[in-house]
Amino acid sequence: TDPAVIRNFCIIAHIDHGKSTLADRMLQSTGVVQARDMRAQYLDRMDIERERGITIKSQAVRMPWEVDGVSYALNMIDTPGHVDFTYEVSRSLAACEGAILLVDAAQGIEAQTLANLYLAMENELTIIPVLNKIDLPAAQPEKYAAELANLIGVEPEDVLKVSGKTGQGVEELLDEIVKQLPAPQGVRDAPARAMIFDSVYDTYRGVVTYVRVVDGELKPRERIQMMSTHAQHELLEIGVSAPEPQPTKGLSVGEVGYLITGVKDVRQSRVGDTVTGNLNPAQESLGGYADPQPMVFAGLYPIDGSDYPVLRDALDKLKLNDAALSYEPETSAALGFGFRVGFLGLLHLEIVRERLEREFKLDLISTAPNVEYDVVTEDKSHLHVKNPSEFPSGKILEVHEPMVAATIIAPAEFIGAIMELNQQRRGIMGGMDYLSEERVEMRYRLPLAEIVYDYFDQLKSKTRGYASLNWQADGEQVADLVKVDILLQGEQVDAFSAITHKDKAYAYGTMMATKLRELIPRQQFEVPIQAAIGSRIIARENIRAIRKDVLAKCYGGDISRKRKLLEKQKEGKKRMKMVGRVEVPQEAFIAALSSD
Numbered sequence: 001t002d003p004a005v006i007r008n009f010c011i012i013a014h015i016d017h018g019k020s021t022l023a024d025r026m027l028q029s030t031g032v033v034q035a036r037d038m039r040a041q042y043l044d045r046m047d048i049e050r051e052r053g054i055t056i057k058s059q060a061v062r063m064p065w066e067v068d069g070v071s072y073a074l075n076m077i078d079t080p081g082h083v084d085f086t087y088e089v090s091r092s093l094a095a096c097e098g099a100i101l102l103v104d105a106a107q108g109i110e111a112q113t114l115a116n117l118y119l120a121m122e123n124e125l126t127i128i129p130v131l132n133k134i135d136l137p138a139a140q141p142e143k144y145a146a147e148l149a150n151l152i153g154v155e156p157e158d159v160l161k162v163s164g165k166t167g168q169g170v171e172e173l174l175d176e177i178v179k180q181l182p183a184p185q186g187v188r189d190a191p192a193r194a195m196i197f198d199s200v201y202d203t204y205r206g207v208v209t210y211v212r213v214v215d216g217e218l219k220p221r222e223r224i225q226m227m228s229t230h231a232q233h234e235l236l237e238i239g240v241s242a243p244e245p246q247p248t249k250g251l252s253v254g255e256v257g258y259l260i261t262g263v264k265d266v267r268q269s270r271v272g273d274t275v276t277g278n279l280n281p282a283q284e285s286l287g288g289y290a291d292p293q294p295m296v297f298a299g300l301y302p303i304d305g306s307d308y309p310v311l312r313d314a315l316d317k318l319k320l321n322d323a324a325l326s327y328e329p330e331t332s333a334a335l336g337f338g339f340r341v342g343f344l345g346l347l348h349l350e351i352v353r354e355r356l357e358r359e360f361k362l363d364l365i366s367t368a369p370n371v372e373y374d375v376v377t378e379d380k381s382h383l384h385v386k387n388p389s390e391f392p393s394g395k396i397l398e399v400h401e402p403m404v405a406a407t408i409i410a411p412a413e414f415i416g417a418i419m420e421l422n423q424q425r426r427g428i429m430g431g432m433d434y435l436s437e438e439r440v441e442m443r444y445r446l447p448l449a450e451i452v453y454d455y456f457d458q459l460k461s462k463t464r465g466y467a468s469l470n471w472q473a474d475g476e477q478v479a480d481l482v483k484v485d486i487l488l489q490g491e492q493v494d495a496f497s498a499i500t501h502k503d504k505a506y507a508y509g510t511m512m513a514t515k516l517r518e519l520i521p522r523q524q525f526e527v528p529i530q531a532a533i534g535s536r537i538i539a540r541e542n543i544r545a546i547r548k549d550v551l552a553k554c555y556g557g558d559i560s561r562k563r564k565l566l567e568k569q570k571e572g573k574k575r576m577k578m579v580g581r582v583e584v585p586q587e588a589f590i591a592a593l594s595s596d
């Protein structure tokens, strides 16, 4: 295809502003998907994506569109909208010349609208501002067109107005994509260079790698090279998604499509890497490539210990499709054998956990999520602590915690409530701007540990659901952090240890001790529950003793009934974990570790 008739674009939007719905409508308007084959969110292939209505993995699709008698090929690259997947967004943007900046006409600009816009501007993309959902009775297109125009420096009339739901304005938008976006530039005779912006594991085809060709041409059957690792593969198939895979005789300058090489692991075909030909390899790769870094860690343990091998295989399988997932085996005295798993954020954690439970039929306990600390010990060595129970007990020089730069957008009436919340979370305000008379953008620097748990829920409830949040990693800081241990009858329960700020240690200790007093049944002896920092006890509760004699209830009667009761008690014991001499029911661990 001649690059002059190619347009590569993506749609960027805040979550729920209607990106997938608009993408579906474009597939329909361009005729690549017939109305009768249309199912909601065609591009979101995973069931879990469709159910949750969110896009996790980006996908690309080629659509024909005619303007003034000329046939164009529009390549639409769908991008994930959630903050946990920003890394994938930025790779997708790098494969495009332009971006549709989509804003809900009833909501206006939100935090991820800005974050995505900034990413698009960094990639020097041409931006087409579009208001969506103009069919909604609550839509305020004039007001938000002004807001959007003001943000990117155009006239309010230049903001297109569409409805992905009814299809209004979508054909005009397709025309504007052709007219406003530049055609891809590249050197046809140069050695081939293609950027990987996605790779997906498929049970039948192995890894399917999505690429954007920048220079030269890639052809089927030729040998290719991954520039970061120099690994070589044969190109078994090359083609475009339209949206079903359609093999072609090659991909050249400006084209977007897929490659299949028969590799089985997405790590061999990494997002951000450059593909080149083996015979005439390019000298320079297409710029930065960084592994996505896990930010949040949690222990995952099978409730039934014999499921451990199933969990291991399940994680191996998920990893095939999720280069950002990392895990290593760990053991816990309280929970048995499991894994410490690293995630990009809490949503990522939830999704992985849900997939493990649903697709692999696993029942899991997860420990409270935590961040990674850099602990400097007295001999100046650095210890990277991903599991609170590994926090050293000896002398510590300092502890570094990861920080984030957060942007919050909300109606101005909530400024006070937002400032209060951020103060409680050890946040420092960096600045504040009014987007319009009634809406503000507030910028904070916060410890990541303070936002991984319930921060977003709190922010939503304090702003009646109106605030939106975006954050990104922003270095680290030295903080006064301690490890709080929980002891049952003097025995430490590793799964309950937490690293907290010194000022919050007491609150954590009391909360856990009270919770456990209610969850652990009485034993034949008194059980003290203590929270401790090192050897210093900071909170204490007692479970009083009982004499539990199940046979006493039988009044010496029927012997078979007695036997049944004894059997029952034995069964119950199987689901008990022993902590020292204390029997703790499995449910107590689950309940104590669940967030509320």
Ligand code: GTP
Pocket (backbone or CB within 6 Å): 013, 014, 015, 016, 017, 018, 019, 020, 021, 022, 053, 054, 055, 080, 081, 082, 132, 133, 134, 135, 136, 162, 163, 164, 165, 166
């Ligand atoms: P992510 O893929 O998770 O980023 O979400 P999204 O931006 O793709 O949003 P999605 O397309 O899933 O739409 C979110 C909600 O808005 C859904 O309930 C849609 O039915 C609704 N919606 C999308 N477009 C329109 C529209 O033009 N009009 C109306 N009334 N509703 C819309």
